[in-house]
Amino acid sequence: MNAQQLVDERGDLWLALAPLWLDREPSERDFAAMVEEIQRHEMTLKELEWMFRLELAPVMSRHQLSIASEWRRYDDYKLMKQLVSHNLRLTGWRRKGWALFSGLTTMMVRHRWHELMQRVLVARGEQPF
Template identity: 55%
Template sequence: MHHEQEIEDLVVKRGALWLALSPLWLERDPRESEYARMIREVDASELTLQQLEWIYRLEMSPVMARYQLSMAGEWRAFDETVLLTRLVRHNRKLAGWRKATWSLFSGLTTMMSRPRFNELAMRVMVARGEHPPRR
């Protein structure tokens, strides 16, 4: 498969979901409308919560955690094209040992956004009529 095609496929497959989930890394908490968009995209992509967790931890967090530190509360300086480019670049390299390494370090890269992701996961379960696990 050609390089361009591969990138295009990745953006088609994940782009909308990545952009929908990106507010998890803002300095402020996501708005209701942002959570609603996340849930719509998760449902559209028909992912299990386990797959969603994987996307959050491995596909997005290593890239987004770097953003999080440099970002103001809004996406003012935030360019979707730049973000997608970085995510695609990261994900094309995400094979074999790199995946294992990111799995190990994902606790660090997800630390700040984890409570929001957990909130999203709960909302997805509720929207799907599943019962969240008791804490």
């Protein structure tokens, strides 16, 4: 997969989910936009979980831990470049390494992710867990 394919296939979803890592709780509007974008991509909960752990969290957690991080809003262009770069290298041992450490990179936003997945289930007409 090349950079343009990644942007075309995942870009909108990545940017919609980025507010999970901001230094504030996502608003109702944020959650609604995330659910809407997730619904457009028609991914299973398992696929969403692995996208969250492997494609997003390694990049986004660095922003969260950085002293000079963006706290209120991300620069979409800069963030997309970082996400594409990470995902182009996400093969073999790197993929396995991020899978191994994904608990650490997701723990700061796990409560937000759980809330989002509850909302996705409700939007799909399924029983929340």
